[in-house]
Amino acid sequence: MNRLDRSLIADLPSFQGLNPAELDRMIGQARALRIAKEQPVFEQELDAHSFFLLLDGHVRVVKATPEGEDVIVRYISPGELMGIASALGLTAYPASAVAVTDCVVLAWPSSLWSEFASSYPSFGANAYKTIGSRLQDAHARVIEMSTEQVDRRVAHALLKLVKQTGRKTEEGLLIDFPLSRQDIAEMTGTRLHTVSRLLSAWEEKGLVRSGRQKVTVVEPHRLLMLAEGRDLKTGG
Amino acid sequence: MNRLDRSLIADLPSFQGLNPAELDRMIGQARALRIAKEQPVFEQELDAHSFFLLLDGHVRVVKATPEGEDVIVRYISPGELMGIASALGLTAYPASAVAVTDCVVLAWPSSLWSEFASSYPSFGANAYKTIGSRLQDAHARVIEMSTEQVDRRVAHALLKLVKQTGRKTEEGLLIDFPLSRQDIAEMTGTRLHTVSRLLSAWEEKGLVRSGRQKVTVVEPHRLLMLAEGRDLKTGG
DNA sequence: CGTCCATTTGATCAGGGTCAAGACGAGTGG
DNA sequence: CCACTCGTCTTGACCCTGATCAAATGGACG
Numbered sequence: 001m002n003r004l005d006r007s008l009i010a011d012l013p014s015f016q017g018l019n020p021a022e023l024d025r026m027i028g029q030a031r032a033l034r035i036a037k038e039q040p041v042f043e044q045e046l047d048a049h050s051f052f053l054l055l056d057g058h059v060r061v062v063k064a065t066p067e068g069e070d071v072i073v074r075y076i077s078p079g080e081l082m083g084i085a086s087a088l089g090l091t092a093y094p095a096s097a098v099a100v101t102d103c104v105v106l107a108w109p110s111s112l113w114s115e116f117a118s119s120y121p122s123f124g125a126n127a128y129k130t131i132g133s134r135l136q137d138a139h140a141r142v143i144e145m146s147t148e149q150v151d152r153r154v155a156h157a158l159l160k161l162v163k164q165t166g167r168k169t170e171e172g173l174l175i176d177f178p179l180s181r182q183d184i185a186e187m188t189g190t191r192l193h194t195v196s197r198l199l200s201a202w203e204e205k206g207l208v209r210s211g212r213q214k215v216t217v218v219e220p221h222r223l224l225m226l227a228e229g230r231d232l233k234t235g236g
Numbered sequence: 237m238n239r240l241d242r243s244l245i246a247d248l249p250s251f252q253g254l255n256p257a258e259l260d261r262m263i264g265q266a267r268a269l270r271i272a273k274e275q276p277v278f279e280q281e282l283d284a285h286s287f288f289l290l291l292d293g294h295v296r297v298v299k300a301t302p303e304g305e306d307v308i309v310r311y312i313s314p315g316e317l318m319g320i321a322s323a324l325g326l327t328a329y330p331a332s333a334v335a336v337t338d339c340v341v342l343a344w345p346s347s348l349w350s351e352f353a354s355s356y357p358s359f360g361a362n363a364y365k366t367i368g369s370r371l372q373d374a375h376a377r378v379i380e381m382s383t384e385q386v387d388r389r390v391a392h393a394l395l396k397l398v399k400q401t402g403r404k405t406e407e408g409l410l411i412d413f414p415l416s417r418q419d420i421a422e423m424t425g426t427r428l429h430t431v432s433r434l435l436s437a438w439e440e441k442g443l444v445r446s447g448r449q450k451v452t453v454v455e456p457h458r459l460l461m462l463a464e465g466r467d468l469k470t471g472g
Numbered sequence: 473c474g475t476c477c478a479t480t481t482g483a484t485c486a487g488g489g490t491c492a493a494g495a496c497g498a499g500t501g502g
Numbered sequence: 503c504c505a506c507t508c509g510t511c512t513t514g515a516c517c518c519t520g521a522t523c524a525a526a527t528g529g530a531c532g
Binding site: 142229 | 299301303305307309321323324325326330331350354357361364365367368369370371372374375377378379381382383422425465
Binding site: 447 | 487488489490
């Protein structure tokens with residue numbers, strides 16, 4: 001049986017301030033899981049039995065409305081915590097998480113949360129910092145949806161993804177996992193048709209290059225101008 | 237000089253699970269403040285020196301966009317914590333808080349947060365539960381703005397306020413603080429004109445009664461139907 | 473090679489934003 | 503006590519953004 005080594009987590013932001021012995025104790029209670037592409041990590045409404053750390057791959061966090069529409073809450077990248085409902089006193093997951101690519105995750109039983117938070121105060125503080133930034137994200141998104149038009153919201157979403165997972169290629173910065181027009185629509189509160197039209201227009205202007213479930217930002221700077229509304233309508 | 241008594245806070249949800257001595261120690265470090273109507277409790281971007289508990293009155297939490305538009309994040313009612321940026325590792329307030337009516341608040345220096353959270357674990361757990369429900373609120377709002385039309389969003393907003401601060405009158409449930417069309421617009425991501433038209437229409441249908449900075453929900457049940465889209469278009 | 477899904481693109485239309493004007497009501501100062 | 507002013511609210515007219523409906527194209531994969 002494989003033992004998990006502390007080097008898997010030692011360098012991650014969530015575990016800064018912990019000594020090797022503490023890391024060993026924490027990882028000793030984790031279970032490593034492999035999640036195949038398109039399979040769920042955890043599901044909305046179900047008992048929040050575990051919390052997770054993504055080691056490899058990408059995960060999409062989705063909330064489903066009563067009417068059956070999906071809204072993408074965020075994408076999780078390697079090194080991030082997810083499913084930390086228990087930190088907030090929840091007994092059920094408020095959203096579902098689905099592997100966008102094949103993933104490797106660590107899982108801890110939720111019952112360990114309070115133990116970890118009190119025994120390893122830096123871990124607790126780091127985790128609550130994460131939650132704080134997610135709360136800020138959510139508010140930022142409310143504000144965006146209240147005050148900005150679709151094109152800017154889509155531009156912001158792409159820039160956020162590029163910052164999070166952008167990989168340099170000859171063409172520009174590639175968003176490093178499969179991302180459809182529909183996905184972008186679910187992130188920005190619009191429809192895939194509108195996203196398609198926007199990307200087509202931007203491709204013509206040379207801002208992005210995109211294909212089937214693939215988006216590359218060619219000119220991040222000009223896209224940012226557009227996102228911030230300081231667009232000079234620089235045509236071709 | 238007035239001493240603050242633990243009875244001010246003993247029954248509040250945030251302080252459940254604390255014994256009298258603990259309550260005394262906490263309130264002994266608080267300062268009571270009076271905030272006049274329309275005056276700020278704390279301001280966005282400024283150093284988060286304190287966190288607060290609202291004892292009496294109502295407070296509006298607002299985020300201003302770079303372009304100068306305001307978005308109302310939430311209304312705070314008596315007994316609720318606010319300005320708990322420090323719990324999330326923030327050093328500046330992410331939003332401003334303004335007294336909607338004359339208010340009485342308790343203030344603690346932010347530096348005490350970590351001390352409180354570790355010395356009084358129930359207080360910490362309660363506070364993080366509060367943060368959790370605010371995070372859920374924010375996500376719920378993102379979803380609403382992504383998937384629902386303006387009339388439903390406004391209906392939801394009114395119902396939420398009624399649930400939070402509704403006071404029974406002969407006419408129905410009165411929202412218990414001054415609330416303008418503009419305020420409702422800033423809560424729902426629309427314009428005061430649209431809110432005005434909606435309220436006029438609903439008044440005609442007998443769902444609400446409203447006037448200058450004043451809204452009474454006459455028929456919460458029918459308003460809920462409308463909010464949930466199970467509206468039967470029951471005219472007069 | 474055929475099927476399935478993502479994508480594109482056109483046409484139409486309506487929700488609600490914007491612009492404009494006026495009515496109403498509360499508080500203020502003379 | 504009244505006139506005035508200021509801020510809130512109402513209502514009409516117009517128009518634009520982006521949703522909706524419809525159909526075709528194009529890759530990917532079995």
